[in-house]
Amino acid sequence: MNHQEQTDVLVIGGGTAGFGAAVAAGRQGLNVILLEATSKVGGVMAFCPGMPWGAAYPADKIVGGLMGELTERLEKMHPPAAEKRPCTLANFGPEIVYDHDIATLTMFEMLEHAGVNVRLNASAIEPTMESNQIKSVSCFDRNGAFTVTAAIVIDCSGDGDLSAKAGVPYTVGDIKGNTMGVTCSFHMVGVNWDDTFAEPDPYFTNFAAKGINEKRLHPDLAKLYLMKGFHHGSVFCNSVHVRGVDGTNPVAIGQATQEGRRRCHQLAQFLRSDVPGFEKAYMTLLSPTVGVRETRKLEAVYKITGEDLAKGTKFSDGIVCCDNPIDDVMRSDASMTHEAIVDQGGYYTIPFRSLIPANITNLMFAGRIVCADPKAFASVRGMPQCMTMGQATGTAAAIALKNNTSVQSINTKALIIELTKQGVNGLGETSLI
Numbered sequence: 001m002n003h004q005e006q007t008d009v010l011v012i013g014g015g016t017a018g019f020g021a022a023v024a025a026g027r028q029g030l031n032v033i034l035l036e037a038t039s040k041v042g043g044v045m046a047f048c049p050g051m052p053w054g055a056a057y058p059a060d061k062i063v064g065g066l067m068g069e070l071t072e073r074l075e076k077m078h079p080p081a082a083e084k085r086p087c088t089l090a091n092f093g094p095e096i097v098y099d100h101d102i103a104t105l106t107m108f109e110m111l112e113h114a115g116v117n118v119r120l121n122a123s124a125i126e127p128t129m130e131s132n133q134i135k136s137v138s139c140f141d142r143n144g145a146f147t148v149t150a151a152i153v154i155d156c157s158g159d160g161d162l163s164a165k166a167g168v169p170y171t172v173g174d175i176k177g178n179t180m181g182v183t184c185s186f187h188m189v190g191v192n193w194d195d196t197f198a199e200p201d202p203y204f205t206n207f208a209a210k211g212i213n214e215k216r217l218h219p220d221l222a223k224l225y226l227m228k229g230f231h232h233g234s235v236f237c238n239s240v241h242v243r244g245v246d247g248t249n250p251v252a253i254g255q256a257t258q259e260g261r262r263r264c265h266q267l268a269q270f271l272r273s274d275v276p277g278f279e280k281a282y283m284t285l286l287s288p289t290v291g292v293r294e295t296r297k298l299e300a301v302y303k304i305t306g307e308d309l310a311k312g313t314k315f316s317d318g319i320v321c322c323d324n325p326i327d328d329v330m331r332s333d334a335s336m337t338h339e340a341i342v343d344q345g346g347y348y349t350i351p352f353r354s355l356i357p358a359n360i361t362n363l364m365f366a367g368r369i370v371c372a373d374p375k376a377f378a379s380v381r382g383m384p385q386c387m388t389m390g391q392a393t394g395t396a397a398a399i400a401l402k403n404n405t406s407v408q409s410i411n412t413k414a415l416i417i418e419l420t421k422q423g424v425n426g427l428g429e430t431s432l433i
């Protein structure tokens with residue numbers, strides 16, 4: 001029988017955004033159910049294990065909040081499980097590299113300590129609307145269907161299926177509807193770093209060209225972005241992109257995953273035979289499924305634009321700072337951009353209004369479904385920003401419920417004060433510089 005559950009907050013999706021939303025709401029004393037469709041928290045972080053947390057240090061200061069707390073916990077472990085390192089690519093600031101398993105374990109512990117009811121392998125399927133509110137959400141796990149009635153729903157699913165079904169307008173990809181490529185990643189372990197990173201080109205372009213000419217690598221592998229993994233002797237390979245994949249279509253995702261994993265294996269073999277330092281290395285941590293950068297971007301009260309970013313806009317309801325470049329990866333053609341959008345040392349903030357739909361009074365969203373134009377999207381989507389967007393919505397849920405207001409009427413001044421108390425840096429009257 002379809003059983004019913006009730007909660008203050010239902011968070012859909014346990015990626016970095018959902019983690020932030022659920023922990024923040026739980027710490028405010030709310031009852032929180034977090035539904036995650038897969039068997040792990042992390043989202044893209046779990047699909048591309050070891051992906052560094054980029055853009056965590058706008059103006060070389062940590063964004064703070066839950067991202068800061070998680071990093072500090074990992075850094076203080078014996079031995080440390082995270083570290084700040086410069087990014088090897090131009091225009092990107094420092095990033096945080098970490099032990100993937102310890103990081104996801106710690107995130108799960110933070111969810112538990114916040115009292116969050118974490119439900120893995122459970123999916124939200126369909127909203128039931130009552131006027132301009134989500135009355136309940138039908139969900140599914142291995143025991144069948146169940147229904148959750150929540151005062152507030154926070155969609156952190158990356159794809160926004162439920163919000164779209166609830167009637168929130170959205171766009172997909174750029175103005176032509178092209179989305180960025182999806183990616184399978186893996187690690188090589190047992191690498192001699194000294195030999196490998198004697199190569200000054202972070203893309204290993206000459207090696208890639210040889211592999212492509214000899215038809216041993218796929219032509220889209222023109223840039224082998226190889227970076228040192230967290231553990232000595234490990235290398236993170238994040239360059240196997242599959243283009244033209246609809247990330248909302250599970251069949252397309254399955255096919256892209258198989259194709260991506262095949263190309264990863266080819267690349268691993270090529271590295272062993274052709275790139276210095278990899279002679280005794282082997283592949284591990286192959287993506288369980290492709291990491292999807294971009295699908296729907298929901299329409300919100302405010303759409304953040306490329307011009308906002310270029311001006312270094314600090315919104316009065318800004319909830320997280322960011323200085324990430326325009327990180328645009330393989331749309332319809334094979335091009336990639338990593339153009340800086342703010343001057344060095346500059347930054348902008350992401351407004352809370354870009355997480356709030358115009359009409360539905362008990363729905364918020366966070367993470368890569370943020371309302372942004374294609375240019376802004378390519379910058380705002382880093383994991384530290386997604387996590388803090390989540391933190392803002394979880395905190396905002398408590399303000400809305402306490403004051404019995406719609407999410408559109410949340411007192412953003414009170415929200416910024418609360419987020420600042422929670423250690424999020426550079427908001428409101430404060431500045432990172």
Ligand SMILES: Cc1cc2nc3c(=O)[nH]c(=O)nc-3n(C[C@H](O)[C@H](O)[C@H](O)COP(=O)(O)OP(=O)(O)OC[C@H]3O[C@@H](n4cnc5c(N)ncnc54)[C@H](O)[C@@H]3O)c2cc1C
Nearest residue numbers: 013015016017037043044054123124158183291367368383
């Ligand atoms: C290949 C790749 C490389 C990247 N590189 C970097 C990088 O180096 N540094 C960086 O900071 N950022 C990077 N990013 C960007 C960043 O990883 C993502 O933007 C961010 O992780 C998105 O987080 P999210 O929580 O919004 O969504 P996701 O991580 O997509 O999480 C959404 C979660 O919701 C779950 N879900 C979906 N639908 C449902 C449902 N109906 N019910 C229940 N659960 C559901 C999914 O299983 C998933 O776990 C990269 C992204 C990709 C794909």
